[in-house]
Amino acid sequence: xxxxxxxxxxxxIALGHGGGDPxxxxxxxxxxxxxxxxxxxxxxxxxxAADPSDPVTAAFQAGFSLMARVQAxxxxxxxxxxxxxxxxxxxxxxxxxxxxxxxxxxxxxxxAAVAAAVRAGITFQLAVPVHDxxxxxxxxxCLFIADQLSWIRLSGDGVRLTxxxxxxxxxxxxxxxxxxxxxLPQWQGTPLIRAVADGHAWDVLLETHDxxxxxxxxxxxxxxxxxxxxxxxxxxxxxxxxxxxxxSWVAASLATGVSVIVPLVPxxxxxxxxxxxxxxxxxxxxPPDPVMMAETLVHEFQHLKLCGLMDMLPLIRxxxxxxxxxxxxxxxxxxGLLQGVYAFLGIVLFWGxxxxxxxxxxxxxxxxxxxERWRSTMELATGSLLATSALTPxxxxxxxxxxxxxxxxxxxxxxxxxxxxxxxxALDHWLTWQVRHNAFDTAGVASxxxxxxxxxPLLDRTLPEGRIAEETRKVDSATRSRLLDMRHLxxxxxxxxxxxxxxxxxxxxxxxxxxxxxxxxxxxxDEIACDGRQxxxxxxxxxxxxxxxxSSPLRQVFTTKLPLMxxxxxxxxxxxxxxxxxxxxxxxx
Amino acid sequence: xxxxxxxxxSVIPDLRDVPMDQLADLGDSVLAxxxxxxxxxxxGAGVPxxxxxxxxxxxxPD
Numbered sequence: 001x002x003x004x005x006x007x008x009x010x011x012x013i014a015l016g017h018g019g020g021d022p023x024x025x026x027x028x029x030x031x032x033x034x035x036x037x038x039x040x041x042x043x044x045x046x047x048x049a050a051d052p053s054d055p056v057t058a059a060f061q062a063g064f065s066l067m068a069r070v071q072a073x074x075x076x077x078x079x080x081x082x083x084x085x086x087x088x089x090x091x092x093x094x095x096x097x098x099x100x101x102x103x104x105x106x107x108x109x110x111x112a113a114v115a116a117a118v119r120a121g122i123t124f125q126l127a128v129p130v131h132d133x134x135x136x137x138x139x140x141x142c143l144f145i146a147d148q149l150s151w152i153r154l155s156g157d158g159v160r161l162t163x164x165x166x167x168x169x170x171x172x173x174x175x176x177x178x179x180x181x182x183x184l185p186q187w188q189g190t191p192l193i194r195a196v197a198d199g200h201a202w203d204v205l206l207e208t209h210d211x212x213x214x215x216x217x218x219x220x221x222x223x224x225x226x227x228x229x230x231x232x233x234x235x236x237x238x239x240x241x242x243x244x245x246x247x248s249w250v251a252a253s254l255a256t257g258v259s260v261i262v263p264l265v266p267x268x269x270x271x272x273x274x275x276x277x278x279x280x281x282x283x284x285x286x287p288p289d290p291v292m293m294a295e296t297l298v299h300e301f302q303h304l305k306l307c308g309l310m311d312m313l314p315l316i317r318x319x320x321x322x323x324x325x326x327x328x329x330x331x332x333x334x335x336g337l338l339q340g341v342y343a344f345l346g347i348v349l350f351w352g353x354x355x356x357x358x359x360x361x362x363x364x365x366x367x368x369x370x371x372e373r374w375r376s377t378m379e380l381a382t383g384s385l386l387a388t389s390a391l392t393p394x395x396x397x398x399x400x401x402x403x404x405x406x407x408x409x410x411x412x413x414x415x416x417x418x419x420x421x422x423x424x425x426a427l428d429h430w431l432t433w434q435v436r437h438n439a440f441d442t443a444g445v446a447s448x449x450x451x452x453x454x455x456x457p458l459l460d461r462t463l464p465e466g467r468i469a470e471e472t473r474k475v476d477s478a479t480r481s482r483l484l485d486m487r488h489l490x491x492x493x494x495x496x497x498x499x500x501x502x503x504x505x506x507x508x509x510x511x512x513x514x515x516x517x518x519x520x521x522x523x524x525x526d527e528i529a530c531d532g533r534q535x536x537x538x539x540x541x542x543x544x545x546x547x548x549x550x551s552s553p554l555r556q557v558f559t560t561k562l563p564l565m566x567x568x569x570x571x572x573x574x575x576x577x578x579x580x581x582x583x584x585x586x587x588x589x
Numbered sequence: 590x591x592x593x594x595x596x597x598x599s600v601i602p603d604l605r606d607v608p609m610d611q612l613a614d615l616g617d618s619v620l621a622x623x624x625x626x627x628x629x630x631x632x633g634a635g636v637p638x639x640x641x642x643x644x645x646x647x648x649x650p651d
Binding site: 002003004005006007008009012030031033034035037038039040041042044045064065067068071072078092095096099215216217267268269270271272273274275276296299300303307311312313314318335336339343394 | 595596597598599600601602603604605607608609610612613615618619620623624627628631632633637638639640641642643
């Protein structure tokens with residue numbers, strides 16, 4: 001009788017607190033192995049119903065049989081092969097193809113079976129597909145095929161692999177490339193990074209050839225040069241050292257759960273990604289330094305852990321709800337917010353440890369602000385999640401564990417300068433998001449504007465209720481926002497830019513960035529008086545008011561009612577009525 | 590907060606000790622149900638990417 005995987009209460013709690021030791025991660029890994037087998041079985045059922053004379057169907061049947069033989073002879077080799085993230089991704093894509101009525105890529109399983117057979121020293125004979133002159137053996141590398149063929153028959157006698165007249169290679173040479181072997185003309189091993197620090201090892205593949213891992217928003221490079229591979233080796237090895245020495249809470253767990261790094265062609269300063277279809281793979285562009293690589297690994301590993309957990313236990317129900325996420329410019333679905341807050345819990349834990357070991361003042365500042373910035377979002381984001389109706393009871397328990405961990409970090413002290421920077425960056429994000437996505441009923445705004453114009457007191461009047469909309473107002477504040485972030489993310493560059501003068505800043509923004517807060521308030525008011533239709537100027541005014549009027553009730557109004565103020569002001573302007581934003585704020589206060 | 594019971598039962602059948610060539614013999618058991626549930630989930634929500642993009646400023650995970 002088959003029973004389902006189980007997860008202990010302690011493992012659930014450890015994951016909810018952002019951790020999970022290697023044994024817990026192994027539970028997730030083994031559940032993924034079962035998931036891959038389950039999906040492989042679903043694909044096998046479809047292959048049974050397909051045309052047996054089709055070469056792809058025949059390849060699948062032969063590959064499936066070979067994999068079963070490998071499993072019987074060497075279960076570890078089969079488990080390693082079938083547990084690879086690309087196998088999960090392939091199986092996922094097969095199911096999607098079947099659901100769409102198209103033929104899945106059955107032939108891939110033959111390649112995976114050959115890779116497993118080579119690892120296990122098993123005999124075989126079967127045809128495999130050739131793509132662009134290569135036969136991919138997932139997790140091992142590529143055979144180069146000289147002839148222009150779409151299929152080739154491979155034979156293995158348990159010691160050597162042969163194909164056609166050209167290829168005759170020992171199994172022992174068909175291995176991933178750890179940088180120490182000899183190069184063969186017909187074989188390219190997948191780069192394997194063997195990172196070792198203080199006796200702790202992590203073996204991870206650097207995959208650029210398997211198309212099932214080319215599935216992220218940014219593309220995978222078609223190939224890496226030897227120099228590029230060397231750079232990746234160095235940064236991953238250095239990041240591993242950072243993790244082992246400074247973040248022992250996560251290092252061994254990460255080594256248990258992450259088997260593949262997928263390089264990405266960057267489209268920004270840093271891009272990284274994971275998908276539940278490929279558990280165990282982290283995709284990332286090359287980070288600027290080992291600490292950022294370590295942070296990226298921790299961040300993406302959080303996503304992987306949650307993906308693995310959500311495969312095992314439903315945490316959310318289907319829902320159309322969208323909510324504010326303190327790290328995104330768009331309203332997010334509940335699942336997106338849950339993934340994000342869990343990733344940031346890892347980031348908070350990372351910077352919480354990192355801030356204690358940095359010595360360079362710029363690095364200390366970055367660590368302190370990052371810690372404070374994301375620590376302060378835990379309560380907000382978990383509160384938003386718990387207020388939705390999309391969490392299952394297990395999901396609500398899990399979010400409460402995240403929240404509990406966030407609250408436990410609240411008592412940690414952070415230097416005042418870092419705290420203020422973190423709060424201002426968070427405020428800028430919140431204000432910008434609100435102005436961009438909060439929409440109001442036009443009649444309600446008009447009525448409020450009329451009351452203000454008549455000089456009526458606000459008293460207990462009910463204000464128009466905002467709703468979340470896709471993009472209500474376009475906010476063009478990227479330069480200012482990036483400068484505010486750059487203060488802690490790249491202080492040296494920030495100082496250089498400030499010294500040289502930043503192009504593209506308005507007079508008011510320049511005053512704000514230079515810390516001339518009172519003058520900035522005046523300048524933003526002047527800009528609004530000239531043209532009050534630019535939301536980014538209102539956000540700038542709110543930031544300046546926050547800095548300049550520390551104890552004023554206006555701060556609260558600017559924090560919570562900025563989009564409404566903007567709409568009321570616009571309504572009055574359309575009627576030719578001039579008003580002052582601070583006076584309007586005082587009325588709303 | 591109510592903590593979960595001592596163990597939580599997942600929706601993934603434990604196939605670690607099942608030989609691949611005997612998966613088909615499991616028939617319309619837990620396995621078929623789990624596959625159907627998984628496929629339903631795929632159709633309902635797809636497989637979201639957790640994507641992170643960072644400029645110096647403007648970060649966006651999930």
